[in-house]
Each structure stands twice: as C-alpha cells, then as structure tokens.
Amino acid sequence: MNLKLCFASLLLVPSLSFAQPCNLQPNATYGPGKICNNQDVYLYGTSAVSGVTYSWTGSAGFSSSLQNPVISGLKAWHMPFTYVLSVAKAGCNTEYDTVIVNNIISVPHTPxxxxxxxxxxxDTLRLWLETVSLVVTKGYIYGPNLPVSFSAVTTRDYVYIxxxxxxxxxxxxxxxxxxxTFKCYTDTSKLYIGTNIIVPRPATPPITTITATPGTTVGPWVTVTFKANTLAAGTKPKYQWRKNGVxxxxxTDSIYTATxxxxxxxxxxxxVLVERGPVCIEDSISGPVTINVNLSIGENSKSKYGVYPNPSNGRFTIRYDAAKNEHPKIEVLNSVGQKIxxxxxxxxNSSQIILPTNIQNGIYYLRIQSANNTETMPLLINK
Incomplete structure (x- = not known):
C-alpha cells in the first residue's frame, strides 16, 4: 500500500472533539455571614480557571447567569436554602459547587x-409599643424633644414625657x-401627635353667670327663663342646673325655664354647673341667684291691668289697657296652682269678674294672658 496515500487519507478524516477534565475548581459562597429576614443575600462564584461562564440554580426556582447574583426576600421560617453553582468552559467538563443558606435571623414585627x-x-404624656410578634424584642421610641427611649414590646414599659x-x-x-447578639431591626413605624392629643389648657378658667328674664323678683306663676352665660368653656360644654344645690x-341645656x-x-x-368641653378646661359653677316671688297685695304701677276692690268678696272689676279686638284670658288660681x-x-276698658260663691277666704292669684303679655298679681278674698 502506498504510505503517502494512506497518510493523505487520514488528513481528510474530520477531527473528533472530546471534553476533558480541566480542574475548574468552582467555589460557591454567600454573604453576609448573618442575615436578617428580607435582607439581600449575595451569592459569590469563583473558579481557578479564567474564561469560564457561571450559572446558578436553587430553591424556589431561582436561576441566574450572573457570577455574583443577589437574592431578596428570604425568610427564616423557610430555611434552609440551597444554591448550585455551575462553571463551564469550552472543551472542559462542567463542574459544580453547592452552598446552603441556613443562618437567617427572624425579625420582629414592626411595633x-x-x-x-x-x-x-x-400634664405627662405616656407612650408605649404594641406588636403581635412572639419574638422577644426590644423597642425604641423617639420624637420631638424625645431622644431614643427604650420601651419593651412584650411587657409594655412606658415612656413618659x-x-x-x-x-x-x-x-x-x-x-x-x-x-x-446580631441585631436585626424592624421597619420604622410612626405616629403624629398633634393638638388632638396634646390639648392646650386655657390661660384662664371659664366664668359662668346667670341672667333671668323677666327677672329674679316676680309674681307667682310667672315663667322665668334662666340663661347660663359662659366664657372660655370650650366648644362642647355641658350644663347641669341645680336648685338649692340639688x-x-x-x-342640662344652657337655658332653663321654670314657673x-x-x-x-x-x-x-x-x-348652674358648666362641665368643660371637650377637655383641658376646668369645670365652672355659677354664682347663685335667689328667687323672690312677690306676694304683695298692692298693684304693680307698671302693669297694664288693675284690680279693684282688692281685697274683695269674690266680685271685683279688672281695668285694663288692651289692644283693639284683644280679649285677654283671666285665670284665678289658688295657692297650689289649681285653677278656680x-x-x-x-x-x-274694664270687666267685672264674679267668682264661685263657695270660694274660701285667702290669697289667690290672678293671671292675665294676652297675645304678647302675661301678668300675675295677688288677689285677696275676704267675705
């Protein structure tokens, strides 16, 4: 056989390629050394040989073609987490290394x-922290004029201002x-404390006075309107009227009407007692007003009406200055208010009134009511 021809034939046969062990020495690590819930985890891949490509796969379907990928959102209660590093190079077998993340530290719930x-x-403002976490924690509060102050989340230690x-x-x-010893911190919560919580206290306490209309010296069976006049009582004061301290x-209104x-x-x-409203205003009680029911038999010089004779035997005349077409109502009442x-x-200008013949001697009261006026005057019966 022609050796030259044989050698030439061998040169025409396509060359065959086979991957060889290249000792790529992949190395998978992660950091930081201790990790808090939701903290970023950094995967690191290295090789003893240059010119390689990296890829990662791992827990929860994780995959990446980066040499040093970052993983977010890992939770301690899902540990452990396993990640496989693949290192490849042309003409070399792919080599692998594995790293397990199992030192994630639980973080308490945000207080x-x-x-x-x-x-x-x-006054003194009191602050404290609440949380639903079962993890033993330490809590801290800070704010305007308040440096960082400790407040135990699980036992409710108060912070006082x-x-x-x-x-x-x-x-x-x-x-x-x-x-x-390795501290993991929660997110920061916040609370706005405004004048709805810290309420200004007025410089002066409320002052309450009473006005009476038509006055405090009146006749019997006269309707008197009492009004509480209060300064600096706040926006929602409450009232309680008292008679002889009871x-x-x-x-319970600012106006009280009595007969x-x-x-x-x-x-x-x-x-009248005025209770502060809504808060931070001292309660106030008015000075007393005393009622003087005028029992005098004499006529009121300012009255539109007159009675004569008074005393009478039950037959008397009323003179009056009434408006045209006005017909005042006349009521005679006994000492307990019963209508006789x-x-x-x-x-x-005048009318004669005749009372029942069986009326007893004594003091009675004549109440005269017109459209715009009511007057009461004493009436003495002496048969």
Whole structure:
C-alpha cells in the first residue's frame, strides 16, 4: 500500500472533539455571614480557571447567569436554602459547587406606637409599643424633644414625657430589634401627635353667670327663663342646673325655664354647673341667684291691668289697657296652682269678674294672658 496515500487519507478524516477534565475548581459562597429576614443575600462564584461562564440554580426556582447574583426576600421560617453553582468552559467538563443558606435571623414585627387619648399641656404624656410578634424584642421610641427611649414590646414599659407643651407635638417614630447578639431591626413605624392629643389648657378658667328674664323678683306663676352665660368653656360644654344645690332632672341645656310656685318657690336658689368641653378646661359653677316671688297685695304701677276692690268678696272689676279686638284670658288660681276660674275680657276698658260663691277666704292669684303679655298679681278674698 502506498504510505503517502494512506497518510493523505487520514488528513481528510474530520477531527473528533472530546471534553476533558480541566480542574475548574468552582467555589460557591454567600454573604453576609448573618442575615436578617428580607435582607439581600449575595451569592459569590469563583473558579481557578479564567474564561469560564457561571450559572446558578436553587430553591424556589431561582436561576441566574450572573457570577455574583443577589437574592431578596428570604425568610427564616423557610430555611434552609440551597444554591448550585455551575462553571463551564469550552472543551472542559462542567463542574459544580453547592452552598446552603441556613443562618437567617427572624425579625420582629414592626411595633405600633400607642399613647393616651388626650393630655393637657402641663400634664405627662405616656407612650408605649404594641406588636403581635412572639419574638422577644426590644423597642425604641423617639420624637420631638424625645431622644431614643427604650420601651419593651412584650411587657409594655412606658415612656413618659412630663410637662408636655405644644413643642412636643409632631411625628414620633418607633422600631424594634431581636434579642440576639446580631441585631436585626424592624421597619420604622410612626405616629403624629398633634393638638388632638396634646390639648392646650386655657390661660384662664371659664366664668359662668346667670341672667333671668323677666327677672329674679316676680309674681307667682310667672315663667322665668334662666340663661347660663359662659366664657372660655370650650366648644362642647355641658350644663347641669341645680336648685338649692340639688341637680334638676333634665335641666342640662344652657337655658332653663321654670314657673314660680310650680318649679321654683320664693327663696329658692339656682346655680348652674358648666362641665368643660371637650377637655383641658376646668369645670365652672355659677354664682347663685335667689328667687323672690312677690306676694304683695298692692298693684304693680307698671302693669297694664288693675284690680279693684282688692281685697274683695269674690266680685271685683279688672281695668285694663288692651289692644283693639284683644280679649285677654283671666285665670284665678289658688295657692297650689289649681285653677278656680277661667274667663275672658270683652269690654274695652274694664270687666267685672264674679267668682264661685263657695270660694274660701285667702290669697289667690290672678293671671292675665294676652297675645304678647302675661301678668300675675295677688288677689285677696275676704267675705
């Protein structure tokens, strides 16, 4: 056989390629050394040979073609996490290394700042932390004029701010850590404390006075309107009227209406308690007003009406100055307010009134009601 021809034939046969062990020495590591929940985890891949390509696969379907990828959102309760590094090079067998992440530290839940509902300026504001975490934690609060202060999340240690003022309003912040030597920190929560919580205290206490219409010296069975006049009582004051120091049931408005010889008697004393509203205003009680029910038999010189004779035997005349076509209503009442007689005046200037013949001697009261006026005067019967 021609050796030259044989050698030439061999040169024409396509060459065959086979991957060879290249000792790529892949090395998979991660960092940092200790990791908190949701903290970024860094995977690091290296090789003893240059010109290689890297790829990663791992837990929860993770994959990456980066040499040093970053993983986010790992949770301690899902450990361990396994990641496989693949290192490849043309003409070489692919080689692998594995790393296991199993040192993720649980982070407590973000604490919530709690406080008293309302405090007044000059009082002490109390803050504390609440959380649903079962992890033993340490909590911290800070804010305007408040350096970082410890408040245990699990046992409710209070943080006190004495003698608060409006300078203490603003944002307050809180965070917590675990009790491990390697600290993991929660997110920061915040609470705005404004004048809805720290309420200014007025410089002067409220002052309450009472006005009475038509006055405090009136006749029997006269309707008297009492009004509480209060300065610096806040936006929502509450009222309680008192008669002789005792609360009057249902009299809880700024205006109280009473009728002499029915609701109030001669010598009764009225006061009104004004409760602060809404907060940080001292309660105020008015000075007393005393009712004087005029029992005099004499006529009122300012009255539109006159009675004669008075005393009478039950037959008397009423003179009056009424408007045209006005017919005042006449009521005669006994000492306990019972109506003895009801009549209407019809004549222009005077009318005679005749009471029942069985009426007893004593003091009675004549109440005259017109469209715009009511007057009461005493009437003496002496047969």
């Amino acid at each position: 919530k700042i709690e406080t008293d509902s309302v405090v007044c300026t000059g 004495p003698n608060v003022s409006l300078a203490d309003t603003g944002w307050y912040y809180a965070y917590a850590t675990n009790n491990d 609360n009057i049931p249902g009299a 002499t010889n029915v609701d109030i008697m001669n010598g009764d004393t009225l006061t 007689s009801i009549q209407y005046l019809h004549n222009a």
